[in-house]
Amino acid sequence: MMNPAPIPGNSRLWRDRSDSQVHRGGLPLPPLPLLVARSLLPVMAAVLCLLSILQADAQHTHAQISFSSGEWRLFVYDFDSGKSDPAFTPFVFGRAAMQFVPGGPFTNILGAAGSAVWTLPENSDPELVYLGISSSGIPSGTFLNNQIRLELHTITGPGDFALYNPDALGRPVAHMNTRDGIDPSRDSISFPAVGGHVHSNWSFIAPGVYRLGFAASGRLASNGSRVTSSVVEFTFVVEDVPWRPHLTLSRSMSDPRLKLVVRSAAGRGCLLEGFLGGAGWTPLTNFVFSADNQSFGLPAVNPLGLYRARIVPP
Numbered sequence: 115m116m117n118p119a120p121i122p123g124n125s126r127l128w129r130d131r132s133d134s135q136v137h138r139g140g141l142p143l144p145p146l147p148l149l150v151a152r153s154l155l156p157v158m159a160a161v162l163c164l165l166s167i168l169q170a171d172a173q174h175t176h177a178q179i180s181f182s183s184g185e186w187r188l189f190v191y192d193f194d195s196g197k198s199d200p201a202f203t204p205f206v207f208g209r210a211a212m213q214f215v216p217g218g219p220f221t222n223i224l225g226a227a228g229s230a231v232w233t234l235p236e237n238s239d240p241e242l243v244y245l246g247i248s249s250s251g252i253p254s255g256t257f258l259n260n261q262i263r264l265e266l267h268t269i270t271g272p273g274d275f276a277l278y279n280p281d282a283l284g285r286p287v288a289h290m291n292t293r294d295g296i297d298p299s300r301d302s303i304s305f306p307a308v309g310g311h312v313h314s315n316w317s318f319i320a321p322g323v324y325r326l327g328f329a330a331s332g333r334l335a336s337n338g339s340r341v342t343s344s345v346v347e348f349t350f351v352v353e354d355v356p357w358r359p360h361l362t363l364s365r366s367m368s369d370p371r372l373k374l375v376v377r378s379a380a381g382r383g384c385l386l387e388g389f390l391g392g393a394g395w396t397p398l399t400n401f402v403f404s405a406d407n408q409s410f411g412l413p414a415v416n417p418l419g420l421y422r423a424r425i426v427p428p
Contacts, residue, residue: 186343268327
């Protein structure tokens with residue numbers, strides 16, 4: 115087994131690269147030895163108006179905040195495809211994000227030393243989405259001291275979440291940490307309203323589907339009162355697989371269904387599952403590939419529906 119490699123941006127966190135295999139774009143699958151029962155390829159479905167299905171896929175992506183004419187807007191900004199609604203744009207990542215908690219002060223926010231944690235890091239890693247938080251379109255002088263903040267209000271998922279940066283000594287400073295509950299005034303990160311751009315570590319302690327409810331807030335320079343947006347959910351799909359999950363759905367305006375194409379070798383079995391209402395993954399259909407691809411018509415759902423293909427040897 116290869117020695118673990120240090121996580122970029124934090125020499126105290128480590129990732130085992132011994133089985134790392136990342137596929138970007140298209141519908142590639144790993145070689146046969148890696149096609150085991152837990153090989154999961156999650157994809158997403160969207161509502162009626164979308165022509166194509168978006169997955170936050172640019173290496174550099176933002177959770178972006180704007181404020182204009184008294185109205186907040188929170189959205190995903192993908193440097194490849196531009197703006198998109200977070201309700202229909204999940205962040206999907208696999209075992210390339212897995213680290214091991216080193217102990218010391220990290221245990222206060224990430225759990226027991228040596229336990230696994232899945233992290234989108236504060237420093238760029240070509241294998242992972244580089245997720246920042248930024249502001250745009252906010253007129254100068256709108257907010258007191260040119261400061262706004264992103265607040266965590268809700269979480270659903272199989273485990274806890276933490277957003278943190280290391281201090282000068284490498285100790286984690288948590289902006290958000292659900293291990294001790296959620297308080298939006300405490301579980302928040304502040305940054306400039308004009309020209310704000312920050313990167314932190316986004317850590318999840320278990321694989322699964324997480325929906326994080328964020329709101330933006332700031333004190334108006336005109337009267338000092340705090341104005342807060344409505345809560346907007348961002349979806350994170352954390353899978354324990356050695357490559358970056360990536361499948362694509364598309365739909366035609368003349369067809370009310372979404373078209374899912376799953377590719378593999380003829381003779382291999384597949385279980386198609388859906389995560390449609392927060393009740394966990396539900397089996398939809400079993401099949402054996404008769405050719406190198408199989409197509410399905412799926413209903414468009416709102417809120418976000420997730421689908422995955424569990425591919426197994428024949």
